[in-house]
Amino acid sequence: MKGQYTTGEIAKMAGVTTRTIRYYDNKGVLSPSSHNSSGHRLYTESDFIKLKRILALKYLGLSLEEVKNTESQSFEKKDIINSLSLQKNIIKNKINYMKVVLHAIESAENSIEDEQNIDWNKTIDIIKILEDEKELLQQYIDSSNLDASVKLQDRFSSNRHGWYKWTFNNIKLNKKYKVLEIGCGNGALWSKNIDLLDKDINITLTDVCEDMVNNAKKNLSDYSDVFDFEIVDPNNIPFEDESFDLVIANHILFYMKDLDKVLKEIKRVLKVGGHFYSSTIDSNNMKELESLMKGFNSNIKISEEKISSKFGMENGQEILSKHFSQTKRYLYEDKLVINDSKGILEYIYSIPGNIIELVDTKKKDFEKYIDLNINKHGNIYITNNQVLFESIKL
Structure with missing residues (x-):
């Protein structure tokens, strides 16, 4: 090099425009x-070399002002790894959002192709229905959000059992049973209790999302003789009448557009005589986390509506009683004790909603805000009450 x-x-060497170089100079x-x-x-x-460092820090989400500050502050290897991890969650969230939008476009496109003439009313209706479902669908199919949620529970739960151990202990399993799980996610219920599971039992794990099924299959790859894996739409379960002794729906019923169906x-x-186990949250679940985020920006939304209103601790028993003769309720009381900003940020950046959009250009400010709150209080306590319903078909 000369x-x-x-x-x-220098712009050509770095793969940027000359305007960018001049702008960086003007901004000091x-x-x-x-x-x-x-x-x-x-x-x-x-x-x-300095320019390459600036571009790397910009990619990690730092503003130009924050990049300038790193000159006078230590920015170590662990900080870069942390930023990359958080940026990965943000990108996964954006990718998943675009998948939902793409699905809406393709469905409208297929509808138009099937008609001889364009029926604009029908096309608009299709897009509107898919848009209405977008918030719920996005969270339901996002494996990165589920992974972050599992990590959050594992790391910060104050309940000594933990949700998955507690749930497994309350499910009445028999080694002769045929078991079906609707919305298995990454298979955490089983992977976290695999040592307690009778290897003669037959369990079919299903999910509407292929990525989820693949994740569950990977996590349980050593137990292929126990588990079967299928992509299944809960609205049209492709199994014969009275096929299973036990069905599980762990934290997914509130995502269903047509829950009755x-x-x-x-x-x-x-x-x-078979048992159906379904779980959900109460209306105060994670309320402190939402309040914390709104303290940074009052427009932040975790979702357009409280998912507990669709199927929650307060109304779940009544909803289930329309279909099943007996329903018991088991309460899981818990608080998450957050003492580390990285752990909670990993989860926050995976939450569907408008969070990424609102903090995208102020990511470091947001992370500093979370840090200051944890340092100020020592711990952040977040309500994590959940419930397991046990229903019987008579």
Whole structure:
């Protein structure tokens, strides 16, 4: 490499525009080492290394002002790894959002292709229905959100059992049973209790999302003789009447567009005398976390509506009683004790909603805000009450 480079040369080397280089100079982020006789900027090899550092920090979500501050503050390897991890969650969330939008577009496109003439009313109705479902669908199919939620529970739960151990202990399993799980996610209920599971039992794990099924299959790959894996729409369960002794729906019923139809399908495939276990949250679940985020920006929404209003601790028993003769309720009382900002940020950045959009350009400010709250209080306590319903088909 030669000793000095013009604005155009250093821009080409870094893969950016000359306008970007001039902008960084004007903002005092990357000043040239010297100027030639004509007054043009000249940059050295050390300037080029600095430029690469700036571009890397910008990718990690830092503003130009924050990039400037790193000159006077330590920004270590652990900080880069942390930023990359959080940025990964943000990108996964954005990808998942775009998948939902793509699904809406493709469905409308297929509808138009099937018609001889364009029925605009029908097309608009299809898009509107899919848009209405977007918030719920996005969270339901997002495996990164589920993974972050499981990590959050494992790390910060104050209940000594933990949700998955507690749930497993309250489910009445028999080694002769045929078991169906609707919305298995990453298979956490089983992978976390695999040592307690009778290896003669037959369990079919299903999910509407192929990524979820693949994750569950990967996590339980050593137990393929116990588990079967299928992609299944809960609205149309592809099994014969009275096929299963036990059906489980762990934290997924509040995502169903037509819950009544899903419950009828579950009842249909459940044997007479069979048990159906479904779980949900109460209306105060994670209320402190939402309040914390709204303290940074009052427009932040976790979802457009409280999912507990669709199927929650308060109304779940009544909803289930329309389809099943007996329903018991088991309460799981818990608080998450958050003492580390990285752990909670990992979860926050995976939550569907408008969070990413609102903090995208102020990510470091948001992370500093979370840090300050944890340091100020020592711990952040978050309500994590959940409930397991046990229903019987008579």
